[in-house]
Amino acid sequence: MPVDLSYSAEVLDLVARTEAFIAAHVLPVEEEFAGDITAAGGDDLRRELNAKAKAAGVFAPHAPVEYGGLGLSMSDRSPVFSAAGLSTFGPAALHIGAPDEGNVHMLAHIASDAQRDKYLGPLATGEVRSAFAMTEPAPSGAGADPNQLSTTATRVGGGWRINGRKRFITGAEGAGFFIIMARTAGGVGDRGGATMFLAPGGTAGISVDRHVETIDKAMIGGHCEMTFTDVFVPDEDVLGEVDEGYRYAQVRLGPARMTHVMRWLGSAQRAHRVAVDYVRERDGFGGKLADLGMIQQLIADNEIDLAATQALLARACYELDQGEHASDSTSIAKTYGAEAFSRIVDRSIQMCGGLGVSADLPLARLANELRPFRIYDGPSEVHRWAIAKRAVGRARKAAERKG
């Protein structure tokens, strides 16, 4: 997978420096935690790694320049984020992990000046982390289907009062502030009627009830279950317009999906490299394993999956950088990438035999980090539904044009 030659020399240099930084400063830390990675080591470690990343000039490549970031376009972020993804601690080290990176992106687009000072600044510089509180628990509640949103925000003097339960809120534990999605119009099952609210972590009524233990461990602050009980949010902390929450969520989701793909592409590349290095060296069946046809098929299928993901990602980033919604191309790249990553790491495990399922190699651990992406940020089924709907809609319009 050669890096696209059309990247500028500056970007290629940043990619190289990021890879070197990950190898020198991040992988050794990951190694220490490998036996028991929880919450990626916590905030102290994050700040320590952030400081090193700043020193190495690789910190926050996506953040606005005014906050010390490098202000890269989506296209240019792509190889840099993937390089960071070569360690599961890389995104935290560069402060480009979810949900912070997506929140920076959204706040930079929507936040008022006061909100930029109060929330965006501290977040962009790594002073605090943040969380995005949208998903809700079963049997009903907003999961893959956002219309099920049941957390409510009720008008009170000078602001809003929020009540509801949330689940899988990434980074909630220790978050400096929350972006809360709550219903301000309509009822459960209705489309629209959601608003986004900003609230500092210590606000009365915000409770992080428990970590939902999941097979991915790399996200600082975990995936949490939360209760919002009569949480008061003043009018100045309403993010954007009332009832426009879903529209903003879309603004956030397209790029956020793609940065997920970028980071986890790095994990998939790492898994592939580990496996190729193994079969190059391991004896068996009268030669090296890498000389066997079925192993070559696994290698080639990994190469094809990596190349296709990169190509779809490049296309989606191009569209996003052109200012397009890119709903279709980001859905396609996300769906393909998430499924490809599981295939790639699974083939890598298979190539390494018994070692592949052991902690002697990082593969089984990476499989557990990558599996949830077929569910997070919209399950593959929901993306396929949306992709099909749009395809049918385009066909209908084309037929109408022809008359």
Add this chain to the structure above:
Amino acid sequence: MPVDLSYSAEVLDLVARTEAFIAAHVLPVEEEFAGDITAAGGDDLRRELNAKAKAAGVFAPHAPVEYGGLGLSMSDRSPVFSAAGLSTFGPAALHIGAPDEGNVHMLAHIASDAQRDKYLGPLATGEVRSAFAMTEPAPSGAGADPNQLSTTATRVGGGWRINGRKRFITGAEGAGFFIIMARTAGGVGDRGGATMFLAPGGTAGISVDRHVETIDKAMIGGHCEMTFTDVFVPDEDVLGEVDEGYRYAQVRLGPARMTHVMRWLGSAQRAHRVAVDYVRERDGFGGKLADLGMIQQLIADNEIDLAATQALLARACYELDQGEHASDSTSIAKTYGAEAFSRIVDRSIQMCGGLGVSADLPLARLANELRPFRIYDGPSEVHRWAIAKRAVGRARKAAERKG
């Protein structure tokens, strides 16, 4: 997946009692360990569960009747072992887990009378556990390719002296005795020339060096790395004939593969049941998730995979019970089953969304238990190679007959 109606009433009753036993006595124990299952709770727990299984009349359904077992045929074992597999602690509870179950099978076929008293009896009754020391570490050594066998047994007065290293030796920690595969003729890379040796756990020179941490956690005694240093085995503890080790390994492997399929079929059925129950209840997209076409496809594909595995397993057990080698049908059932199990549990996870990758449901844990089976007992690639070789051989003979 209705149970095959051709089973006798006795077997069906045993299946029902096994399911009930697992539900009442084993799943609650598994639940306790769910957060941190290592070595399936250890030998004390195993003995406790064994006692309960004996009391319930479901202990060791495969063991010879003379040792207190039920002496079931392979065909009849199938639904009973699958019922036990509904808990990851079930096989240990019934004393039908690997490698003990396969070792009982092999010793019952090959052991001398003295060996039966000294080794088989205590093993069959659950007094001790055992291990089968065949696999060796990379870069060379007997892994998927047994001809790489490099542990040696050298003739000395009154017996043999064994030297070598082994890896992925299941159940080694705490094993009452070992069956050791060592080279008695030829060199590394040569076919044949292996012999099986029996040695009590405390024999001088046997060292369990470390647990290889793997993603499956359910096997008591773990998967270990071992060193054999000048281990002396007297002639009376040579198992079967000298230089015939590979032939005996084949005797063991066919049935052992099938009992793996039986047990893990139970895990796969459990995953499917959990997921179907989830989508029956979860609201979304204007109904229950179980009413959505893409979810129905996941359910149906699971049903198809379960049915095909059961059908292939039934065929292979039929052949084994007829006294055939059944190399082909056991390879096919093993390969299909191992791959189907990963697909089934993966689809089950997908059906359950975020919960699917969490510890709130057993699915992600089961995925980690099931994944290694595509590698253990011969990677899929090795089985496919053997299946193809035999198919080509049969075609050649058919052509010669015609020609």
Add this chain to the structure above:
Amino acid sequence: MPVDLSYSAEVLDLVARTEAFIAAHVLPVEEEFAGDITAAGGDDLRRELNAKAKAAGVFAPHAPVEYGGLGLSMSDRSPVFSAAGLSTFGPAALHIGAPDEGNVHMLAHIASDAQRDKYLGPLATGEVRSAFAMTEPAPSGAGADPNQLSTTATRVGGGWRINGRKRFITGAEGAGFFIIMARTAGGVGDRGGATMFLAPGGTAGISVDRHVETIDKAMIGGHCEMTFTDVFVPDEDVLGEVDEGYRYAQVRLGPARMTHVMRWLGSAQRAHRVAVDYVRERDGFGGKLADLGMIQQLIADNEIDLAATQALLARACYELDQGEHASDSTSIAKTYGAEAFSRIVDRSIQMCGGLGVSADLPLARLANELRPFRIYDGPSEVHRWAIAKRAVGRARKAAERKG
């Protein structure tokens, strides 16, 4: 794929004689038509082959003994029909092709004595062929969804008057009689309300409008579009009870699905044999193609698919022979088999390279014969929907039992 040893010596002998008959008398005829197979050569050829099959004692192995058939159970038909399927002309030669074989089966279960004399006898002995007129044209009409049935039968003095259009009516051209499914209650979209009618081929108002040209060519009488205009059917030619047509269709469909699987399994086996023989002989990459890992993977996957289809088929036939509905096991075997057959022939083509897509080998032709089975007799999607529905229903009942 060794034949199941549990077959009786008589059945194994019949299988061997069927294979020999196909090789000696049918494949040479297929060869002649290979360049341009349409309607499998027509009725004259069919009668000629039927006579030879009678002489060889392999004619109509499924038909009732009273009509000169061999009266085999579903289980015993299985290897015989597969042997016949080794030629695309085999089913016609043995008079076991669709739809006749299924119609014999259904008439033997439902027909009145008079109907047996008038319709079943001539059909079972091969004097005439028949057709089953159920499917209707788009945009509405009964296709995969039988509730769309729009052909109507209206009560008139002494019988019924049928009007409607049908499509994909296999064997319509030259059929001795038709079984017509028409609505006698309810309207389009309603469940139930269908009745089956018998009508001789020459009945006034029955028109075979055109052959729908399809990629499968082996069925005598083609797949036709038909119009029924005021077709009068007297009361004595109503098949079974009025309004019970769907129930009878189910009686027919389970076994008919399985005999489709049996016949086309023969085609798939043939494709696999051709390909294995090719790669055994073809030089390339320093040896025979059969020695290459990726080719071995194709061979092994074919073997697995063949074995799984056989095993699922055996299970479904067992249930049908026990008198069960076997809706689930026949749906599963049909869906798996139909998809496996396309995979098998596709891999066989790939193994043979350029020759694989040429008329020098029968593979591309077989691919075209096999592809439609994923659609005929219920598309895979409809079967999956039904399989899932039943699985959810069983889970619901199990939950209710538990309380």
Add this chain to the structure above:
Amino acid sequence: MPVDLSYSAEVLDLVARTEAFIAAHVLPVEEEFAGDITAAGGDDLRRELNAKAKAAGVFAPHAPVEYGGLGLSMSDRSPVFSAAGLSTFGPAALHIGAPDEGNVHMLAHIASDAQRDKYLGPLATGEVRSAFAMTEPAPSGAGADPNQLSTTATRVGGGWRINGRKRFITGAEGAGFFIIMARTAGGVGDRGGATMFLAPGGTAGISVDRHVETIDKAMIGGHCEMTFTDVFVPDEDVLGEVDEGYRYAQVRLGPARMTHVMRWLGSAQRAHRVAVDYVRERDGFGGKLADLGMIQQLIADNEIDLAATQALLARACYELDQGEHASDSTSIAKTYGAEAFSRIVDRSIQMCGGLGVSADLPLARLANELRPFRIYDGPSEVHRWAIAKRAVGRARKAAERKG
């Protein structure tokens, strides 16, 4: 699949005009031949369509400007060739079909001035067609493995004498000239030692023995078996350097692979459009088929496959336009595309049910046109082998760099 917005207005206009030309002038012709397409209608029809294409300004978009072509880069050819591929007669109409298009490309790079006048000019303008004689018949001979090359060229006074047999020579019947690959050094199985020769169609000793009938029908001049008997080629008609034939073949193969992908991408897009239009309109199961989840999955998977092929193609064309060999990216795009096309048309058939396998829709026909591409221009297995070899080679070098 929106067209890439980065194309220039000129290219987008050409794409639109090409689509319009295909719809107005080519699809109606294809329609006429649909029942019996052989050799795409022959050379008279080709010349007629070529004239219309010239009039519409869409002829030979790839050919050098000096010969009346449009001189498009690989990147810009991509959407134009795909638009032409919307009809199976489109490539012939625009004179961009295989092997002519690849031969123009290669001659433009390698031919001497005299050869340009004698061969390239007449070919580029559509005056004549050409063929590329490389593949040889089994059991040995150059098929997927070019080292098996057994056709020989022996030095004689003033030139060479060629003897050998060739197979699957596309466009041989009626070709104005041949490019013949023959061995000038080494023996069968040796690497290298091949030379390319130019010879007019009427040269003594060149014999087109038969058409190999294949399931694809769209290539003018068919796929032929040929004999070369003492064919004399003067020194001035040696193409490039002696013994450098394989190197030139590589020059030809990369771009030729990509133009195959472009053209057949058009066929796949057409199949998808036909199917989406069908399920938008067809009633069933209480709505339109397009509203069913399993149908939406088929649609979405087609969209994903189309997008991934386009993205990989764009990447490979970018590299080729930069003057790179692009062996890896063209292998990957070819392998992915060829397999995706079969999947896409297969899903399209499935969406259309019975009509899908009939001649009422072009789908089954397109399936037969697309299937061979997984074999032509290197079977997927050979590409995977090469992709894996290169990946392992890169890993080895990376490891060596690290020390």
